[in-house]
Every structure is written in C-alpha cells, then in structure tokens.
Amino acid sequence: MIKKTIYFFFIACTIISLNACSSQEKQEPAVEQIRSICKLATLESYYNNVAEVTQDTEKGITHIFEKERKMWVEYTGVVSLGIDFSKVKLDIDGVNVTITIPEAEVLYIKEIPDTRKITVSQDGFNSNKITSDTQTGAIKKAQDNMEEAAKNNRTLLLNAQQRAKDMIKSYVDKIGSAFGTTYKITWISVDV
Template sequence: MFKRFIVFIALIATVVLLFKYCEFKKGDDSTTVDGSGLIQQQILNVGKLVVTEGHFSEVITYKNKEKYLMGIVSFDKKALIVVNADVTVAYDLHKMKYDIDDVNKTITIVSIPKEEIKISPDIKFYDVEQSKLNPFTGDDYNKINKSVKANLAKKIDKSTLKSNAQNRLISELSKLLITTSNLGWTLKYEGKVIESEKDFNQQIKL
C-alpha cells in the first residue's frame, strides 16, 4: 500500500514537472520572435499621415487703375479683402522607403517624404468700388488669390507651423528607434547611425 502511494506521488510530481517544463518552453518560444517582423510591424504602425494644422488671417487692400486717352481719364477699382486660411503641413509616412538587413540587424531609412503644405483660404470682399469701364473680372480674382497664397506662404515660413510638424514627424520616427534599440538592431538614416531624437533633428532639415 505504501509503495503504491509513493508511486502515485512520483507520478504526480512527474506530471507537474512536465507541465512546468512545457509552460517554460512555451514562454521561451513566445519571446523568440523574428526581429525583422517586429520592426516591419512598427513601421506599419508609424506609417501614417502626420498632420499639423494652423490658422492665419490677413487684410489686403486691392487697387487697380485703368487709364484712357493718354492717361487723361482713368477708372479705379478697389476692395478691402479679408482672408482667413486653414493651413496643414503633412508628412505621409506611408511613402517612407526603407531597407531591412536581417544579417547585420540593420534597418536603413532610405527616404522620408517631403512635407505637403495645403492652404485653404476663405476670401471675402468688402467696400468694393468699381466702374463699368473697369469692373472686377476673373483675372483680378486670380491675381488676388495668387497674392494671398504668396503672402500666406511667407507667414507660414516665419511661423512655427513647419517646425512643429517636423517635431511630430521625429516623434513618430522615434517609435521605430525605440523598437530597434530594444531588439538590439541598428537604425540608420543618410549614412548616419541614429541613436536619439537629437540625431534625427540633425539629419532631418526643413
């Protein structure tokens, strides 16, 4: 009877040990994941449209003069123009190109897409003055629209909108840097090893 009890206890111990061993192997296998697969998944996560939005306003006075009879007679037209514009600066990271070297455990960012700037102005006219001999035409509106966008482009360059968009871009790319570092891989861009956000800042220029 006692021998049977000992055998029974031994069987239970064996089963428990086998169960623990299987659990250990299972846990071990779960951590042995293909590094390039994880990196590609992170690239998919990073690969999205990064958009930074801004709003700009300006007031423009448009004037035009048409002269007749050697300049003796002239007809003026003018208008006060109020512009409110929504501006977006976007990086489409779906277009980012990269190369993965499994042997050397290196991922190289080949190219980062250039920012895309979209200006959507809302133009309203006030205090319009014109004559039948010098009315507002489609050509005037085209000139005004062109002038408005040129002025807005200058304002955007002087603002922090583009630098803010770049900071968001670097923040997204840094997620890829974290993954490669944790896996013991090397991240490169433009021939330089990227080890921090500061390196990205130095390599990515507006």
C-alpha cells in the same frame, strides 16, 4: 451701282453676324492621373489672409468718369506641414534604433471654401470693373505669400518634425513593448 453696293454690304454684315453669334462649346479634355505618394502630415496651420487690390483708371475718351477701384479680399487659408515618410529609415542594432528622418516641409496649401469676405469701393459713372480674373490673381499672390510665411517659420517646421518624431517613437515603443524590449532611439535629420 450704289444700291448694289448697299445690298452687298448688308448681306455681308448678316453673314458675318450670324457666324459671330454661334457659340462653339469648346471643352478642354480632362487631365487625370493617380500617383503614389508617401507624406505624413503632422501640423495644419491656419492663416488669415488679406489681399488688397487697387485698380487705376485707363486713359482715353471712353474712360472718362471712371474711378479708381479698391477691393479687399479676406479669407482663411491652411498650410499643411509634415515629412516625406518615404525617407524615414530604421536601423536596428540590438536595443539601439537609429531613425533617419527628413526635415519638415510644406506639403500643400489651400483656401478654406466659403470664408472669403469681399469689400469693394463704389464704382464711377463709367464702370471700372474689377474682374474675376483680377480677383483670382490677387488670391494667387496671397497664397504664395502665405506659403512663404510658413516656409520661413522655422519654429513651425521644427514643431512639425518633432511631432513626426513623437509619432514614430510611439510606434517603435508599442512594438518594443510587445517583445518586452525598450529601445534606445537615436535621431538623424536629413535635408529634404
């Protein structure tokens, strides 16, 4: 009876382990989309970002001899600033041109590749690994921080809008000079 039980247990374990060992390669279907946009980027501001990660030890017998870990991730990020060009309107009345232009906004943020410098504290006898997912979470927080810093930098946003105005004015002056006309431009700023 006992021998039968042992044989059955052994066969069950073998079947379960064979199923567990097989790996199914699951790939999510790619999602791709092309869409029309109309954004004029006028400034790119480069930021130096540092994310500090502190990972405590866990409780329990299996976590004895773990050490608290610290990781610093330093990298360069860029914030692109500009205007939604689809909201630019030109109204012409003789030599008077009224240009409606939206306020500048953050168009996108990105991390410059190959700029990450990672510094990690020493691990204990029992490993307390800082995973790639934790690093990614830290980068996400740093990116959000960088975007917030750019959005709150009123001077930078005004400079971005001013550059857009200069570019559009230059364009208007070019066409005007072709017709022998000097246009007087009035600017109207609208909210995003």
